[in-house]
Amino acid sequence: MFSGQEEYFKELLILVKEEIRLYTAYAVRLREDGGIRHIYNTKLFQEELSNILEDPFVHMNWETYNRERKKLTAQWKEFHQKAYRTIKEGGIMLPFAYMIRKLGLTDFEQYLACLAAAPELNREFERMYCYLQDDLSWRYPSLDLCVKMYTMDEMEQNTLIHQTAARKEWLCCIFRERPATQESELSWRFKFQADLIDYIFFYESDLTDRKGEYHLCIPAESLSSELNINQSVLENIEYRLGKKDSRMMLFLLRGPLGSGKKFQIQLAAKDQGRAVLFLDLRELAGRKEEQVQEMVGGAVVRAVLDQAFLVFCHWEAVWTGKKKNRQLAQEMLRKAALFFQHVFLTVEEEPGEDLLEGEYPKRYQVEEFFMKMPSIQERSLLWQKSLGEEGLVLYDQLAAQFDFTPGVIGEAARSASREAEGQGEKQVSAKLLYQACQRKISHRLGERASRVNGMYTWEDLILEEGAKELLRQACGQVSYRGKVYEQWGFQDKIAYGRGVSLLFAGPPGTGKTMAAQVLARELNLELYKVDLSGVLSKYIGETQKNLREIFDEVKKSRSILFFDEADVLFGKRVDVSDARDISANAQTAYLLQKMEEYDGITILATNLMQNFDDAYKRRMKFIIRFTFPQKEQRVQLWKKVFPRQMPLQGDIDIDYLADNFELSGANIKNIAVNAAFIAASRQEITGMEHIMTALQQEYEKSGKILGKAELKEHYKYKI
Numbered sequence: 001m002f003s004g005q006e007e008y009f010k011e012l013l014i015l016v017k018e019e020i021r022l023y024t025a026y027a028v029r030l031r032e033d034g035g036i037r038h039i040y041n042t043k044l045f046q047e048e049l050s051n052i053l054e055d056p057f058v059h060m061n062w063e064t065y066n067r068e069r070k071k072l073t074a075q076w077k078e079f080h081q082k083a084y085r086t087i088k089e090g091g092i093m094l095p096f097a098y099m100i101r102k103l104g105l106t107d108f109e110q111y112l113a114c115l116a117a118a119p120e121l122n123r124e125f126e127r128m129y130c131y132l133q134d135d136l137s138w139r140y141p142s143l144d145l146c147v148k149m150y151t152m153d154e155m156e157q158n159t160l161i162h163q164t165a166a167r168k169e170w171l172c173c174i175f176r177e178r179p180a181t182q183e184s185e186l187s188w189r190f191k192f193q194a195d196l197i198d199y200i201f202f203y204e205s206d207l208t209d210r211k212g213e214y215h216l217c218i219p220a221e222s223l224s225s226e227l228n229i230n231q232s233v234l235e236n237i238e239y240r241l242g243k244k245d246s247r248m249m250l251f252l253l254r255g256p257l258g259s260g261k262k263f264q265i266q267l268a269a270k271d272q273g274r275a276v277l278f279l280d281l282r283e284l285a286g287r288k289e290e291q292v293q294e295m296v297g298g299a300v301v302r303a304v305l306d307q308a309f310l311v312f313c314h315w316e317a318v319w320t321g322k323k324k325n326r327q328l329a330q331e332m333l334r335k336a337a338l339f340f341q342h343v344f345l346t347v348e349e350e351p352g353e354d355l356l357e358g359e360y361p362k363r364y365q366v367e368e369f370f371m372k373m374p375s376i377q378e379r380s381l382l383w384q385k386s387l388g389e390e391g392l393v394l395y396d397q398l399a400a401q402f403d404f405t406p407g408v409i410g411e412a413a414r415s416a417s418r419e420a421e422g423q424g425e426k427q428v429s430a431k432l433l434y435q436a437c438q439r440k441i442s443h444r445l446g447e448r449a450s451r452v453n454g455m456y457t458w459e460d461l462i463l464e465e466g467a468k469e470l471l472r473q474a475c476g477q478v479s480y481r482g483k484v485y486e487q488w489g490f491q492d493k494i495a496y497g498r499g500v501s502l503l504f505a506g507p508p509g510t511g512k513t514m515a516a517q518v519l520a521r522e523l524n525l526e527l528y529k530v531d532l533s534g535v536l537s538k539y540i541g542e543t544q545k546n547l548r549e550i551f552d553e554v555k556k557s558r559s560i561l562f563f564d565e566a567d568v569l570f571g572k573r574v575d576v577s578d579a580r581d582i583s584a585n586a587q588t589a590y591l592l593q594k595m596e597e598y599d600g601i602t603i604l605a606t607n608l609m610q611n612f613d614d615a616y617k618r619r620m621k622f623i624i625r626f627t628f629p630q631k632e633q634r635v636q637l638w639k640k641v642f643p644r645q646m647p648l649q650g651d652i653d654i655d656y657l658a659d660n661f662e663l664s665g666a667n668i669k670n671i672a673v674n675a676a677f678i679a680a681s682r683q684e685i686t687g688m689e690h691i692m693t694a695l696q697q698e699y700e701k702s703g704k705i706l707g708k709a710e711l712k713e714h715y716k717y718k719i
Contacts, residue, residue: 001086008083008094009121015079016118018072020128023149026065028132065152080110096200099305103174108160109167111150115141116175116190120197144186161186170338173297177290195298199305214279214299216306217262219270227385228267229378229406230260233369237268240367241342248337250364251344252315255371258407261346264369265311275308281317289328296332304339311344312336333364374406376482382406386413387428394430397479401523402437402558403599412436434524443557448535448550449528452513452562454520461518462629462636462665463511470624471515474500475522477621478601497596503566503617505609506626509666512605515624516562519601526559532568536587543587551594558600563591566604567611592619629665634658637665641672642686649687653714660710661695671695692717 002008083097096117100110118125119140126139133145141149143164147157164171165185175190192200225234237251253261262278269276279299284292303310318329336343343364374382379399386409387395404412413428416436420428445451461468477500485491485498504512513529520527535546554561569588595602596619606612609625617623629637635658642648663671674694679686692714696706708715 001082001090002092002094004092005094008086008097011079012096012114013118013121013125015072015075016115016125018075019115019149020132022065022068022072023132026061027148027152062152069151076111076114099196099200102305103301106163108146108150108163109171112141112146112164112190113174115146115149116192117200120192120201138189140189140191142186143188143190146190147186169335172293173301173335173338176294193294193298193301195302199302214277214283214295214302216302216308217266217276217278219266219276223266223270225267227378227381228260228263229374230264230369230372233371234264234267236367236369237264238271241268241272246341248364249342250333250366251342252347252366252368253344253371254347254368256373256405257348258405258409258411259371259373260406261371262311262313263406264371265309265344265346269309275306276311277303277306277308278311278313280313282314285317292328293331293335296335300335300339309342309344310336310340311346313346315345315347337364371405373403375486376400377486379404379409380482382409383413386410387417394433396482397523398433398437400479400482401525402441404437404440408440412440415439430524437524438526441557443553443559445528445550445553445557445559448546448553449530449561452517452520452527452529454517454525454527456514456517457521458518460640461511461514462633462640463515463626464633467515467624467626470622471519474502474601474622475519478523481599499596499598500601500622501595501620502601502603502622502624503612503620504603504605504624504626505612506607507628507664508607509664510626510628511665512626513562513564514665515626516560516603516605519603520560523560523601525601526557527562528554528557528559529562529564532563532565536568544590547587547591547594551598554600555598560601560603561598562603562605564605565607567606567608588616592616628662631658634661634663634668637668641668642676646676647685649685651688652691653688656712656714657691657695660712663698667698671698674698688714689717693719 002011080097080101083094084101086092087094087098096113100113105113119129129141129145130136130138133142143161147160147164150160151157168185173193174196175188175192225231228234233253240249240251251265253264255261262276266276277299279296284295287295300310302308312332315329318325318332333343376396376399379402380395383395383398412433413436416428416432419432419436420426425432458468461471463471481498485494504515506512516527516529519525530550535543535550537543537546550561569591604620635654638654638657671691671694674697675690676686678693679690682690684690692711696717696719699706706718708718711718
């Protein structure tokens, strides 16, 4: 047995040198200066024609050659057997020997591989191959040279050439393919794929951390099917793998990012004691076809050597688009079929599109699986498992508010944990978790709506208690929908329209937008404001298209959607007299339908409640009326409007302001801000004079001039 890799390669190079010695002794004719004059059975050009017409090595001692050839062949056989014993009995890994045995190479292919390995071990073999092939650029052995070194028998040579040509596609997974030139097949020079060179000489390098087109995954012992929401998919895969069936099988797993496609494959691999090699086809985009073929070939062989399942991830990346991409995809399956009976594909596109058209994919038996999305309760358990703490209501809220897949939940939890660790916190806070969730959301809602920051709290919202209670109930319908719909079984009673729709009605400035911001902050959700007047279109069907795009994006973002001035669309239904009337009614019906389909919060705001059709009101879950604040509420508004750090004079009479001026919350805020700027510009501290000046300016906006009767003792501040 060999003591290790070094001794093994040393003996391999000795045998290759013996092959070159034997070949040059019997097949090479030299000039007087030592250069090659003629090589047996080689066709050269006009200047060498005389060599061809000469006696072609008739004086060769065939008996001596055959004896030496037989002896050297026996040495190769003993060399390979010794390597096998070293691996099997000695427990010493010899990657190159393991590779040529694992791949089932024929005797000639093993010989060819050994000749190709020599230049990788010692550069002097590059020069020897250049010499033997009479070309300084041919540093690796060609098929022509390998065949002639292996045997001098022309019949046997022809047989080997035809056999090698028949297995060209298979061999191209191991050796670099011959460039598309005018050279013959005999000119194919054998150099190992780069990935196989890494395997042969750097066997212990870790592929599991590899970045790029593919990486190896070894299922951990701790990997468990507990909380596997797609257990039926796993059981079906394991059943198919366990059947003794000679048919080639494709496992096609569909589902969104993080839905568990790779997870199911890893569980199945763990059950069979296998690793998994994931080849990300998105990494191959934009590369030349020959580069793609080489990468795929290298990945396929590495999967064989590492005893791994082969998985083509993001199959849609090569199947969609140009026709040549589909041809390339079929070539990938052809290469995989040379080594694997079972091949896995993962797809992130929606069900429906046929991703396996064409002749070659249809040779497989296809098993297609769809990843089920987790329920709210399942998502809560996944959050609990990812963060390792039990009994937190926060998990239920996260699960209810973010419709995430298991993989995305795991990534968000890890991201929040890293943030907490970086900040020196022992426990992950709710704020960090919600921030991590928001980072995992990808949408383009900002192109159709304006984001509004949820900066206000319940204390900032001055409303009648009845209106506030309705807002709290609306929050509860989002936070606890998992308990009500799933745990308590209402999902069987209400299959449609689980979203929360609210109608905010009231005059301008009474707090409708602020209330929406309070909801967003309470639920840790983003708030997007849509101006319906900008969505409506005079072209029939265009409004529905705009609304569809908005709701498609909000489903991704799980945000609160706030439609301002909804009475533009939700006014009294019109009698149908022409196509425009039909279109107007259809637009309203379409928006209501989309609101009911969306499981999140949708808010309609109107200043003109009397214009809202009663039939539309009945389809709202909550109708909240915002009225002008009464005196007590105005007192609270005046007290809260100035920031704590703002310096104020002691002459501010809040009771006077609340008692004499019926202002909305928005009016009071405008007055406070304007008064602050007036004081700042005068280098003064804000007091009653500045407030009264700003108050009169606010009234002037609506065309009303305040006189002595309204200003009373503060008439001295008349402007």
